[in-house]
Amino acid sequence: MTSQDNMSEEHLPEAHGAHGGELAVHGDAFADPGLPPHEHRRTDIDEHAAARAERQVAMWFLLSMVATIGFIASYVLFKPGPELKNTVYIFPLGHISKLNFSLGMTLGISLFAIGAGAVHWARTLMSDEEHIAERHPIEASPEVREQVFADFRQGAKESGFGRRKLIRNTMIGAMAMVPLSAVVLFRDLGPLPEKKLDSTEWAKGKRLVNMNTNEPMKASDITVGSLTFAKPEGVEESDEDFQEVIAKAAVMLVRMQPADIKDQTSAEWGYEGVLCYSKICTHVGCPISLYEQQTHHVLCPCHQSTFDLSDGGRVIFGPAGHPLPQLQISVNGDGYLEALGDFSKPVGPGFWERS
Amino acid sequence: MTTHAEPTAVGDHDDHQVGHSEAGVDQAHLGEKAADWVDGRLGIYGLAKANLRKIFPDHWSFMLGEICLYSFIIIILTGVYLTLFFTPSMGEVVYHGSYTPLNGIRMSEAYKSTLDISFDVRGGLLIRQIHHWAAIVFVAAMLVHMMRVFFTGAFRKPREINWLFGFLLLFLGMFDGFMGYSLPDDLLSGTGIRFMEGAILSMPIVGTYIAMFLYGGQFPGNDIIPRFYTIHVLLIPGIMLGLLVAHLILVFYHKHTQFAGPGRTEKNVIGMPLMPVYMAKAGGFFFLVFGVIAMVSAIASVNPIWAYGPYRPDQVSTDAQPDWYMGFSEGLIRIMPGWEIRAFGHTLVLGVFIPLMIFGLVMIVIAAYPFLEGWITGDKREHHILDRPRNAPMRTAFGVAWIAEYGILLVAGGNDLFATHFNLSINTITWACRILFFVGPVIAFTITKRWCIGLQRRDRDKVLHGRETGTIKRLPHGEFIEVHEQLSPEALHTITAHEQFQPMELPAEVDENGVKRKVSLLTKTRARLSQSYFGEAAQIPKPTPEEHAEITSGHGHH
Numbered sequence: 001m002t003s004q005d006n007m008s009e010e011h012l013p014e015a016h017g018a019h020g021g022e023l024a025v026h027g028d029a030f031a032d033p034g035l036p037p038h039e040h041r042r043t044d045i046d047e048h049a050a051a052r053a054e055r056q057v058a059m060w061f062l063l064s065m066v067a068t069i070g071f072i073a074s075y076v077l078f079k080p081g082p083e084l085k086n087t088v089y090i091f092p093l094g095h096i097s098k099l100n101f102s103l104g105m106t107l108g109i110s111l112f113a114i115g116a117g118a119v120h121w122a123r124t125l126m127s128d129e130e131h132i133a134e135r136h137p138i139e140a141s142p143e144v145r146e147q148v149f150a151d152f153r154q155g156a157k158e159s160g161f162g163r164r165k166l167i168r169n170t171m172i173g174a175m176a177m178v179p180l181s182a183v184v185l186f187r188d189l190g191p192l193p194e195k196k197l198d199s200t201e202w203a204k205g206k207r208l209v210n211m212n213t214n215e216p217m218k219a220s221d222i223t224v225g226s227l228t229f230a231k232p233e234g235v236e237e238s239d240e241d242f243q244e245v246i247a248k249a250a251v252m253l254v255r256m257q258p259a260d261i262k263d264q265t266s267a268e269w270g271y272e273g274v275l276c277y278s279k280i281c282t283h284v285g286c287p288i289s290l291y292e293q294q295t296h297h298v299l300c301p302c303h304q305s306t307f308d309l310s311d312g313g314r315v316i317f318g319p320a321g322h323p324l325p326q327l328q329i330s331v332n333g334d335g336y337l338e339a340l341g342d343f344s345k346p347v348g349p350g351f352w353e354r355s
Numbered sequence: 356m357t358t359h360a361e362p363t364a365v366g367d368h369d370d371h372q373v374g375h376s377e378a379g380v381d382q383a384h385l386g387e388k389a390a391d392w393v394d395g396r397l398g399i400y401g402l403a404k405a406n407l408r409k410i411f412p413d414h415w416s417f418m419l420g421e422i423c424l425y426s427f428i429i430i431i432l433t434g435v436y437l438t439l440f441f442t443p444s445m446g447e448v449v450y451h452g453s454y455t456p457l458n459g460i461r462m463s464e465a466y467k468s469t470l471d472i473s474f475d476v477r478g479g480l481l482i483r484q485i486h487h488w489a490a491i492v493f494v495a496a497m498l499v500h501m502m503r504v505f506f507t508g509a510f511r512k513p514r515e516i517n518w519l520f521g522f523l524l525l526f527l528g529m530f531d532g533f534m535g536y537s538l539p540d541d542l543l544s545g546t547g548i549r550f551m552e553g554a555i556l557s558m559p560i561v562g563t564y565i566a567m568f569l570y571g572g573q574f575p576g577n578d579i580i581p582r583f584y585t586i587h588v589l590l591i592p593g594i595m596l597g598l599l600v601a602h603l604i605l606v607f608y609h610k611h612t613q614f615a616g617p618g619r620t621e622k623n624v625i626g627m628p629l630m631p632v633y634m635a636k637a638g639g640f641f642f643l644v645f646g647v648i649a650m651v652s653a654i655a656s657v658n659p660i661w662a663y664g665p666y667r668p669d670q671v672s673t674d675a676q677p678d679w680y681m682g683f684s685e686g687l688i689r690i691m692p693g694w695e696i697r698a699f700g701h702t703l704v705l706g707v708f709i710p711l712m713i714f715g716l717v718m719i720v721i722a723a724y725p726f727l728e729g730w731i732t733g734d735k736r737e738h739h740i741l742d743r744p745r746n747a748p749m750r751t752a753f754g755v756a757w758i759a760e761y762g763i764l765l766v767a768g769g770n771d772l773f774a775t776h777f778n779l780s781i782n783t784i785t786w787a788c789r790i791l792f793f794v795g796p797v798i799a800f801t802i803t804k805r806w807c808i809g810l811q812r813r814d815r816d817k818v819l820h821g822r823e824t825g826t827i828k829r830l831p832h833g834e835f836i837e838v839h840e841q842l843s844p845e846a847l848h849t850i851t852a853h854e855q856f857q858p859m860e861l862p863a864e865v866d867e868n869g870v871k872r873k874v875s876l877l878t879k880t881r882a883r884l885s886q887s888y889f890g891e892a893a894q895i896p897k898p899t900p901e902e903h904a905e906i907t908s909g910h911g912h913h
Contacts, residue, residue: 028900029907030818030851033844035618035625080477081453082661093654103481104653112646118639126631133410133624135610135739138513190571190578193563197556197573211669229669237461244573247549247668279669283693284553284707285574286546287671301673302546303689304771304781317782319688321695321706349553350695350704351563 035130043124053124060117067110074102193353198346200232201249202327207233208253208276208337216336217253222274227291227298228253229279232339248347250279250287251327253337254309256296263312269328271337276327277313278347281305283320285348298324321350411633412613412626416503420606421637422496423524425644426489427599433486434588440476442468443538443584445577454661462540462665465580469539469660484652490532491657492648494680497525501721505754508742509612510725512735517605520598522722527595529680534587536658536678540580543658545666546675548579550688557707575668614741615852617845621739676769684714686767690788720757731884732856745814746853748807749888752800759799763791804893811895814850817842818898819906841907851897859885 043050078099079086087095140148161168207216211229222228230251235242255274261267266275277298279287286302296310305318313324325347328340346354394400411417444464450457452467453474472479501521504510510518537544552574555566571578610624619625627633663672677685687710694705728750744751766773767788774781821839828838842850861882866872887893 029844029903030847030900031844032620032848032852033617036845075477080479081474082455083453090654096654096656097480099477100480100484101653103478104484104649107481108646108648108650108653110646111642111649113642115639115642115644115646118635118642122632122635122639126635128627128632130625131408131410131628132618133610135622135624138609138737186568189568190576191567193567196567197563231669243575243666243668247574250669284550284688285668286549286675287669289671290673301671301771302550302675303685304785305693315693318785319691319693319706321693321704349556349707350702351556351566352559352561352701352703353563354702355697355700 035132038129041124041128050125053120057117057121057125060113060120064110064113064117067106067113071103071106071110074099074106078102197248197348197351197353199342200347201235201245202232202251202339202342204339204341205332206339207332208251208329208339209233209235211250218335219255219272219274219331219337222253222255224255224257224273225293226255227289230276247285248280251276252279252288252291252298254291254296256310260296260310262308262310263314266310266312266326269326271330274329274337275309276329276337276339277307277309278325278327278343280348281320282315282322282324282347283318283349288324406607407630408628409607409610410624410626410628411611412619412624414614416507417611418640419496419500419503421640422644423493423500424599424603425641426493426496426648427595428641429489429645429648430486430493431592433482433489434592436482437472437486438588440468440472440479441465441538441584443581445540445575445580457661457664460665463580465538465540466660466665469541473661481649481652484655484657485648487536487657488648488652488655490528490535491678491680492644494525494528494532497521497528498680501525502754502758505721505724506742506744506751507612507614508738508747508750511738512729513609513737514605514612515725515729517602517609518725519722520602520605522718524595524598524602525721526718527591527598531587531591531595532678533681534583534591537583538580538587539658539660540666541660542663542666542670542672543660543675545575545668546671547677547681549574549668554688554707554711557704557711559703559708575666610739612739612741614743614849616849619740621737624739674772674775676772679765682768683717683761683764684710684768686764686770686788687713689770690764690767690785690792692789717757717760724753731859731881731888733859734856740852742853745807745810746855746894748804748811748893751807752804755803756796756800760792760796763788763795767792808893808895811897815895815898818847818850819903847903853897855894855897856885856889858882858889 043053080097080099082097084095086098088098088101089095090101156162208230209215209232210217210221211231216233217228217230230253231246232249235245235249239245253274253276258267258273261270261273261275267273270276279289281288281300281302283300283303283305286300288298288300288307290299290301291297292299295308297306297308297316299306300318300320303319305320306316307320307324308314308316309324313326315321315323322345325343325345327343329337330340332338390399442464446464447461448464448467450460450462450467450470452458452470454470457470469483472483474480504514504518504521533547537548552566552570555569556562558565566574569579569582570576571582611626613619613624613626616625664670676682688707691706691710694709696703696705742750744754767785770781770784770788773779773784821841824838824840826838827835829835859882861874861879862872864872864874
């Protein structure tokens with residue numbers, strides 16, 4: 001192993017401490033002068049100082065005991081809960097929980113004091129004389145190495161592993177296959193993706209329901225400059241699968257002057273300047289929530305992808321890779337806004353099967 | 356101590372009377388008997404002989420690893436307490452508890468039980484905050500501890516495997532932290548889990564499958580919190596505990612490294628014994644760390660989940676930031692342009708997938724470095740004396756470049772905060788970070804390398820011309836000089852104790868018979884790297900004793 005690397009050895013520096021030995025004839029100024037003599041601390045030579053240190057250590061331990069009693073007292077005295085009466089004003093922290101503050105401080109002090117006492121004890125009263133321990137090479141001696149190899153060869157020979165190829169090969173095969181069972185067992189962790197990511201709850205004729213009021217909306221409810229969040233009709237917060245449904249179906253509605261809409265298709269997919277876009281960012285799926293009224297830009301607060309809603313949801317800044325999908329809307333006979341179908345593209349982040 | 360010499364038959368101890376009369380001896384005798392009992396069954400004396408008075412060297416930076424160990428213990432202690440109250444379920448309930456602003460709101464049981472821990476269990480909030488603060492300290496301490504090991508070259512043979520153990524602990528610690536703060540199922544952490552879905556979806560071919568399997572269906576499903584819970588409290592901590600024990604066993608087995616100094620060689624270790632000094636100091640330090648974290652948790656709120664509200668996939672708060680140790684991955688994802696390749700009915704989401712790969716690369720580089728340096732130097736010897744960072748300029752520069760990259764990504768991960776707090780354009784910050792991503796490490800590398808070489812030059816001056824005393828002397832002819840004072844023999848030895856490698860040279864292009872030699876690309880790369888590590892531009896030749904003798908022997912003295 002070492003001989004393969006033929007160019008390395010000769011360029012290694014001399015072994016460490018080489019200038020400690022032979023060179024010393026010249027009076028090597030850099031030679032190791034050896035461990036300097038131990039210097040005594042005050043507490044080593046002055047019994048009064050040592051006694052004082054002992055008292056200091058004991059004071060720390062006593063403080064710890066007092067703090068532990070304080071902890072138990074705080075636990076009994078103060079009430080938990082967020083109400084103002086359970087808080088205390090401490091500058092500059094503001095109103096903080098009495099219980100949390102007192103428990104934390106007393107616990108902290110009771111622990112810190114033990115540590116401080118122990119460290120002070122070690123630094124002042126325990127011997128600080130340095131000792132020298134020898135290191136021993138980690139590598140085994142050549143004899144041991146030879147013995148191990150001989151033992152191994154002996155064992156290998158006795159097993160017949162190298163000679164009986166049939167046993168060896170079938171064993172390797174069996175060992176390689178047996179983990180497959182474990183892999184197979186993980187199959188039922190979840191369903192296959194199939195086309196699940198391609199569609200949402202939106203369908204032709206589903207009315208747009210205001211997320212806040214839970215009422216269907218008319219175009220006149222959407223004013224210029226506002227950002228309104230909506231969900232498909234029939235989707236309720238109490239539904240079993242509400243979270244999964246809304247994770248894809250959440251939309252936002254904006255209204256702009258028809259003249260401001262740069263993208264013709266986009267304008268046609270809206271209704272009288274009311275445009276409906278997916279709320280789910282096409283980067284990694286955060287809900288978009290920041291709307292700039294003047295420019296009709298929306299910004300995802302997670303990674304700052306910026307989309308231009310007046311231009312078909314085009315990405316104008318940030319890490320998102322494709323435009324926000326737009327939902328084609330119109331009004332039904334009663335004048336309520338409704339979807340004309342599902343999104344034409346999968347909503348949310350990109351994935352391999354997305355075309 | 357009484358001697359207990361004769362190895363008489365076991366069981367003889369009862370009538371083994373030692374005729375002492377002083378107080379305390381009986382007690383000591385009892386202790387000895389108990390120890391004998393244990394030794395007879397476990398054979399502890401061999402272990403104790405080697406370790407009770409084991410010598411550890413002293414240096415402040417050796418405490419960093421201790422902080423990791425202690426914060427890990429604190430996390431386990433507080434974590435066990437939290438499991439007694441936490442419900443890892445995504446089943447929905449309507450809240451009617453003591454935190455009135457959320458009354459009547461639908462939320463998962465995970466979120467509700469976290470609210471209960473915070474507001475109804477006395478001390479629950481404190482333990483939660485200690486758990487979270489300790490996790491923050493844990494990862495930070497691991498990173499800084501790793502820097503200490505890196506910059507002093509403590510990862511060299513025989514400690515490369517322990518470096519890998521440490522790396523794995525850092526890696527697992529980060530992810531366990533991420534899973535931990537995801538468990539309460541609040542609006543902020545849910546956004547993090549959604550981000551994870553997007554990142555997984557970006558993986559070519561397998562992305563959608565992994566996402567479906569991980570979440571048990573479509574995002575968010577009902578499985579991710581209970582699954583994270585098992586991984587967070589059992590699987591990863593279990594692996595980490597094993598790695599930690601192995602890490603510590605190796606520290607004991609290799610014996611600790613030490614800095615160069617008088618009396619210190621590659622063959623010894625100089626310091627103070629485990630019993631009593633380090634039992635008291637290290638044991639005490641556990642209480643200091645725990646105490647400080649408890650006091651921080653008493654006054655500084657961390658992850659106030661009640662302020663974020665329960666998770667809803669269609670809602671988000673601004674300032675969505677992960678915990679600090681995930682910040683660099685957040686930065687990667689934020690500065691990446693939104694590249695997507697669409698062809699043949701498929702999408703390759705490079706805008707997310709490339710950051711995911713770079714994230715892995717940033718981590719792998721740490722793990723691989725010791726092996727890279729070992730390959731360049733070709734050094735197969737054991738190293739127990741630590742390097743001063745200046746004496747390994749390329750390594751130090753590489754490490755600082757890595758930190759610079761990490762720091763830039765951390766800033767990029769909080770670009771919205773920088774924008775709002777400093778009133779800057781978010782686009783400008785993002786663009787600055789994009790450029791700095793490439794330029795920053797190069798600048799950091801160059802500055803650090805030059806800095807190291809400057810310090811080497813200064814060391815050389817100090818060795819040859821002594822220390823500047825600040826005392827100005829006027830010579831008879833009017834000239835002012837500053838008096839230089841020779842360094843002490845201890846200082847001289849310490850500064851010159853490091854070794855300097857010679858760069859590897861390629862063999863001549865043609866051999867002695869005029870035949871063109873074949874030199875593999877790998878060898879050429881290695882020679883070039885070796886040249887950049889140890890060539891003239893990378894180190895100042897350290898003074899020789901002869902140079903020193905010549906200058907100090909009379910004439911050169913000023």
